[in-house]
Amino acid sequence: MTEAPPRVLTIAGSDSGGGAGIQADLRTFFACGVHGCVALTAVTVQNSLGVTGVAEIPAETVAAQILSVAEDIGLQAAKTGMLASAAIIEAITPALDRVGIGRGGRTPFVVDPVSASMHGDQLLADSALDALRGLLFPRATLVTPNLDEVRLITGIAVEDRADQRVAAKALHALGPEWVLVKGGHMWDDPECLDLLYDGSEFIELPGPRYDTRHTHGSGDTLASSISSALAKGATVPEAVRFGKDFIVRSVAAAYPLGAGDGPVSPLWRLDR
Numbered sequence: 112m113t114e115a116p117p118r119v120l121t122i123a124g125s126d127s128g129g130g131a132g133i134q135a136d137l138r139t140f141f142a143c144g145v146h147g148c149v150a151l152t153a154v155t156v157q158n159s160l161g162v163t164g165v166a167e168i169p170a171e172t173v174a175a176q177i178l179s180v181a182e183d184i185g186l187q188a189a190k191t192g193m194l195a196s197a198a199i200i201e202a203i204t205p206a207l208d209r210v211g212i213g214r215g216g217r218t219p220f221v222v223d224p225v226s227a228s229m230h231g232d233q234l235l236a237d238s239a240l241d242a243l244r245g246l247l248f249p250r251a252t253l254v255t256p257n258l259d260e261v262r263l264i265t266g267i268a269v270e271d272r273a274d275q276r277v278a279a280k281a282l283h284a285l286g287p288e289w290v291l292v293k294g295g296h297m298w299d300d301p302e303c304l305d306l307l308y309d310g311s312e313f314i315e316l317p318g319p320r321y322d323t324r325h326t327h328g329s330g331d332t333l334a335s336s337i338s339s340a341l342a343k344g345a346t347v348p349e350a351v352r353f354g355k356d357f358i359v360r361s362v363a364a365a366y367p368l369g370a371g372d373g374p375v376s377p378l379w380r381l382d383r
């Protein structure tokens with residue numbers, strides 16, 4: 112009999128178009144050789160043009176999914192994506208603590224504070240920001256905001272690499288062990304520079320900026336590949352370097368889909 116691979120949980124929403132959300136997470140887990148489990152938070156009605164509807168899963172059902180898989184299957188890492196509401200964040204927090212996910216527990220916890228789709232459709236209620244900051248950030252091994260999320264969470268508008276460092280310090284003060292300020296939305300920068308910070312040292316992760324509109328799901332794919340590496344025992348800097356290489360190759364393999372923005376492709380890894 113073969114031994115089970117490491118297990119990674121995504122706590123996130125479904126994208127009916129298959130480009131982002133749990134669909135991107137599961138493709139990435141598959142490509143990275145880990146077994147993916149899901150605590151579904153919401154069903155979005157979504158295609159390459161945007162989101163036209165959202166149905167939330169009851170908060171207690173989200174928490175129950177976490178307990179169910181953690182207590183039976185066992186988890187080596189967990190990540191969040193779309194969390195939709197304060198009620199869901201408040202319900203999952205005691206479940207995370209009970210099964211040892213996050214700081215103080217055994218299981219590394221990556222918080223991707225998804226607030227909107229790439230088209231600007233809201234995926235997290237404004238009223239959930241306090242719960243995100245106060246309940247999830249202090250439990251996170253790593254938080255991975257994009258620049259819009261940085262502005263929502265800290266009020267800092269990042270325009271250049273100096274601002275990116277100021278924002279990393281402000282985010283770290285909210286309690287996560289590590290912060291990754293993603294640079295994909297620093298549109299004037301010829302590179303996509305992501306910045307990792309642990310409260311003492313800045314680690315720059317430079318990467319190319321491909322001239323493409325097909326980047327749907329890039330944030331989810333990055334956080335899922337980092338989580339997969341953490342589940343296999345990598346340190347945070349090792350996992351983030353792995354994730355950066357993984358996302359660059361996934362953007363390079365992105366394809367058009369529908370009339371709008373196509374998805375990045377984590378499955379580049381299986382073409383070898």
Ligand SMILES: Nc1ncnc2c1ncn2[C@@H]1O[C@H](COP(=O)(O)OP(=O)(O)OP(=O)(O)O)[C@@H](O)[C@H]1O
Nearest residue numbers: 257293294295296303319320321326328329330362
């Ligand atoms: N055009 C691009 N070429 C190469 N890498 C990119 C590009 N756009 C984004 N990236 C990388 O993809 C990752 C996600 O970046 P971004 O800052 O866009 O986050 P995001 O907004 O959460 O992603 P998305 O909303 O598209 O899912 C980062 O590592 C970033 O550097």
Ligand SMILES: Cc1ncc(COP(=O)(O)O)c(N)n1
Nearest residue numbers: 124125131132228229327328
């Ligand atoms: C269910 C779900 N989760 C996450 C995203 C963010 O992805 P993107 O910013 O690429 O639209 C999304 N659009 N939908």
